[in-house]
Amino acid sequence: MPQEKEITIYDIAKQLNISATTVSRGLNNNPTINRNTRKKIHELAKQLGFRSNRFAINLRKKQTNTIGVIVPRLNSYFTSQVLSGMENIATLEGYNLIISQSSESLQKEKANSETMFSSHVDGLLVSLSSETQNIRHFDPFLKKKIPIILFDRIISDEQCLGISIDNFKAGYEATKHLLKKGFRKILHISGNPLNFMYSERIKGYKQALSEYNIMPDAKLIITKILSEESGIEVAEAILKMKHRPDAVFSSNDACAIYCMKTLMQAGLSIPNDIGFVGFNNDPMSKVVEPNLSTINYPGYAMGEAAASQLINHLNKISDIKTTNSIILRSELIIRASSLK
């Protein structure tokens, strides 16, 4: 199979005895070009197997039709949902996605952003690493008016649109639900509260408690990295407590599930001894027995929203700057783990 030479608009021009300019215009369906000429151009292009060279186009137009995506980790169910939503919109709109993960490291996030920058992405979709406290490392993009949309793990910033759920409301609803079901001493497993999304959930948790005249107890708010292991650790801590909580609200399903399982192994009954509500609606939450009540976190919708907002902005259909945040609907899913 011989390596074929790449066909260019000049090849088409030569064969048709017209100029490259005309070919270029014809290919782009510029209406100033005669219908007939256009048709001929398209036909020959197809016949010769012409494919336009994106790099020449990019070089000229200074636009790449590429969107950069940076996520904390690729190997999570939530991320895969988000990417799926983004990919659908991007493909539909003729954009490519280039994707990288920060592995929850600020340093890697910076490195990724540099790569994205020198790849001249048209826009950026970012979910911040857990280490990230500000977004000054994205300033080069902002300086060049390259739009950035933050999603899920966001930081409030004048320049960037943020897309997330109402974490306060979610935390409030989860806690309120447990209270309604008669649970009173509710332990909360949180991620790093320096992170806006976790601090909001804590606020919601406290608000719900206050409505039942319960003073939040600092010892009942445990900060963890929300892994399976930390779920087990929390369970072990609970087992050692003199006055055990009667419910747990965890900011993550995996953590909740392994906590539950460890407690059950120790002989406790869920939800009778301890009720549980998780967060994310991971597929695991429907598998564990009893099924875990949780907050549905709309990953796919979030991916779609982020991508279409960005593309609309790029196409000047809308302007990110006029909106500062978009709140997606999340909802409490009540299952057996919180029904005494």
Place this chain on the structure above:
Amino acid sequence: MPQEKEITIYDIAKQLNISATTVSRGLNNNPTINRNTRKKIHELAKQLGFRSNRFAINLRKKQTNTIGVIVPRLNSYFTSQVLSGMENIATLEGYNLIISQSSESLQKEKANSETMFSSHVDGLLVSLSSETQNIRHFDPFLKKKIPIILFDRIISDEQCLGISIDNFKAGYEATKHLLKKGFRKILHISGNPLNFMYSERIKGYKQALSEYNIMPDAKLIITKILSEESGIEVAEAILKMKHRPDAVFSSNDACAIYCMKTLMQAGLSIPNDIGFVGFNNDPMSKVVEPNLSTINYPGYAMGEAAASQLINHLNKISDIKTTNSIILRSELIIRASSLK
């Protein structure tokens, strides 16, 4: 914040009173350039906020440092593992990943491949859609000697390296294990057997049976799309059977789990009434009770292997053509669901 003009090597050249060529060489650390000059160039570049224009480079070099990835679906645990492995290697080696999903549709797979083609990816990493029976739609790549590596969902092809596990062996080991534990009437839930990976597993299943002098029974091999729903359907079918199987080997964990759960709800005991082995080692398999025995499917390692093979080929360190397939180690993980 004013939109800054893009800095080019000419700007650097002018300020340093040297030629653009020297700047280019200096930036690329070409040793023919004086150490001192190089240092000056790098310093000024940094100071001016210079970023090289990939498109000019690509246009010249006809190489994009971009790898295209096409997967059947983005929103799966396995895929997310694979991508994570690929991303790590690619970033390390200075390659970008552009990612798209076929949604198990041949037509979308073709469309994706065209986009990748016109994006001039340096190479392609593909896991085929369930509809795909041959890879002729990738011929344009092969004609241009753009390397393609197939992974997971592969088809045997002269031109492409395939990376997968030994599906025959995995099917054999899963079945053999059940037989060893005393199960004799083993139902197998398979994906579409036109697909090589599933047909191999079936062969392994049959081989194990034959070693125990058990004739495979066509009614005990059920072809499904391997979703949660099909797991439930299979369970319902089993409940209606006169002579029920005493074990199930499912080619997918989710399917196995929902089958198990449905049977348990109907009062059957796992593994005493029916033993179970799944496939993939999904996180769910460690959550369900009893824990599901399964085949560990090394997604992360597969992603790494595929990416590094491709990059080595691109860097002429190795040649894909000399290898035709790479088999990754998979292993049986024995848990409670198959221990009578």
Place this chain on the structure above:
DNA sequence: ATGAAAGCGCTAACAC
């Protein structure tokens, strides 16, 4: 309705 010419930013051959 079409074309000529210039240039996007970079690198590689060839010179010195």
Place this chain on the structure above:
DNA sequence: GTGTTAGCGCTTTCAT
């Protein structure tokens, strides 16, 4: 060790 020159493939003035 460094510079000159040409050209990658395309689009976009400005002409006609």
